[in-house]
Amino acid sequence: MIIAERKPLNEIMNMVQDAKRILVLGCRGCVTVCSAGGEREVEILASLIRLGKQKAGQEVSTIEATLVRQCDKEYIDSIDQWDGQYDAIVSMACGVGVNFIANLRPMVKVYPGVNTSSFGGSAEQGVWSEQCAGCGNCILHLTGGLCPVARCAKSLMNGPCGGSVDGRCEIHKEVPCIWQAIHDKLVRIDKADQLAAIAPIRDWSTAGHGGPRKTMRNDLTV
Amino acid sequence: MSFTPNIQAFCCHYTSQQTLAEGPQGLLADGFPKSVTIHRLVCTGKLEVSTLLKAFEDGADGVYVAGCPADKCHNLMGSQRAAKRVGAIKKALAELGVEPERIEMYHLERGFHPDFVKAAQEMDERITTLGPSPFQGGTK
Numbered sequence: 637m638i639i640a641e642r643k644p645l646n647e648i649m650n651m652v653q654d655a656k657r658i659l660v661l662g663c664r665g666c667v668t669v670c671s672a673g674g675e676r677e678v679e680i681l682a683s684l685i686r687l688g689k690q691k692a693g694q695e696v697s698t699i700e701a702t703l704v705r706q707c708d709k710e711y712i713d714s715i716d717q718w719d720g721q722y723d724a725i726v727s728m729a730c731g732v733g734v735n736f737i738a739n740l741r742p743m744v745k746v747y748p749g750v751n752t753s754s755f756g757g758s759a760e761q762g763v764w765s766e767q768c769a770g771c772g773n774c775i776l777h778l779t780g781g782l783c784p785v786a787r788c789a790k791s792l793m794n795g796p797c798g799g800s801v802d803g804r805c806e807i808h809k810e811v812p813c814i815w816q817a818i819h820d821k822l823v824r825i826d827k828a829d830q831l832a833a834i835a836p837i838r839d840w841s842t843a844g845h846g847g848p849r850k851t852m853r854n855d856l857t858v
Numbered sequence: 859m860s861f862t863p864n865i866q867a868f869c870c871h872y873t874s875q876q877t878l879a880e881g882p883q884g885l886l887a888d889g890f891p892k893s894v895t896i897h898r899l900v901c902t903g904k905l906e907v908s909t910l911l912k913a914f915e916d917g918a919d920g921v922y923v924a925g926c927p928a929d930k931c932h933n934l935m936g937s938q939r940a941a942k943r944v945g946a947i948k949k950a951l952a953e954l955g956v957e958p959e960r961i962e963m964y965h966l967e968r969g970f971h972p973d974f975v976k977a978a979q980e981m982d983e984r985i986t987t988l989g990p991s992p993f994q995g996g997t998k
């Protein structure tokens with residue numbers, strides 16, 4: 637899922653300083669699962685915004701709503717029901733949601749309520765860790781299913797770098813060296829010979845270095 | 859000018875048994891401050907962050923939660939969960955430029971216990987010193 641975290645409140649209060657009526661808009665997708673921008677977090681943020689405004693001696697009213705998703709046009713269309721009832725939207729979806737609202741409703745002021753950080757999973761309750769960087773050219777079949785793009789501090793394709801100590805990364809001691817883990821895994825599944833192959837220089841254009849990426853499926857377009 | 863704080867206390871069934879046994883008059887006689895309004899819950903683990911924030915929105919100058927000792931909660935982890943939520947609100951209050959001490963978590967022995975009164979007195983004293991809530995209350 638996409639991992640996000642609520643922005644510091646002073647940042648959010650600055651964004652909405654001119655708004656008197658605020659639509660706090662959550663998303664039932666990833667950000668609900670990682671407890672950043674679902675229904676519960678919308679309720680909390682709306683309350684905190686009201687308190688922040690009360691403290692500043694400013695009037696405020698809030699609308700609290702949570703869409704099924706904010707990354708599909710049909711769900712964004714449903715915000716029209718609040719037309720004229722808000723001055724600004726604070727979206728608690730990932731950055732995709734904020735962009736979608738901005739794309740589809742050019743006159744609306746929309747602000748991000750969360751920082752979108754990574755693609756990851758739940759490591760333990762309340763902890764999420766990055767697993768994939770969306771590089772657009774997956775090589776997990778060569779690395780025992782463990783991603784060096786997202787999980788090696790240097791995104792090495794031919795690791796390890798030689799700096800790891802006791803299986804820990806030389807850059808972040810608290811993080812396992814993913815190349816050590818890849819090595820151990822490939823040995824375990826009898827694919828150690830894959831380690832001898834030298835990965836060629838990578839073309840990173842699929843990773844966003846060639847501008848925004850677009851995925852098109854001709855079998856699905858109408 | 860004297861200031862009588864508005865303090866909202868959220869207490870689990872087990873730590874607030876004294877209120878049942880003694881009733882409001884008995885509690886006052888024990889020195890329980892008038893400024894504190896008690897809300898009894900089955901378990902503090904059931905408390906939502908939004909409920910505690912609402913108390914501030916409704917005009918509380920201070921809020922506290924009283925649950926079981928962290929390692930001896932009747933519902934295993936209820937009071938630990940409540941303590942985490944109180945911690946999250948402390949952080950949010952600080953981000954809004956408000957004293958985080960306006961909210962507190964107390965882990966109290968279960969049953970009939972003088973610490974229940976002591977916690978209320980401590981909050982009464984603390985909030986009286988801090989003064990009225992910087993949130994004006996009432997606007998929604």
Ligand code: SF4
Pocket residue numbers: 767768769770771772773774775776783784785786
């Ligand atoms: S190789 Fe690329 S697509 Fe595959 S997991 Fe790593 S970042 Fe994601």
Ligand code: SF4
Pocket residue numbers: 787788789790791792795796797798799800801804805806807808812813814815816
């Ligand atoms: S120690 Fe391992 S994870 Fe860290 S940079 Fe080197 S190869 Fe990558």
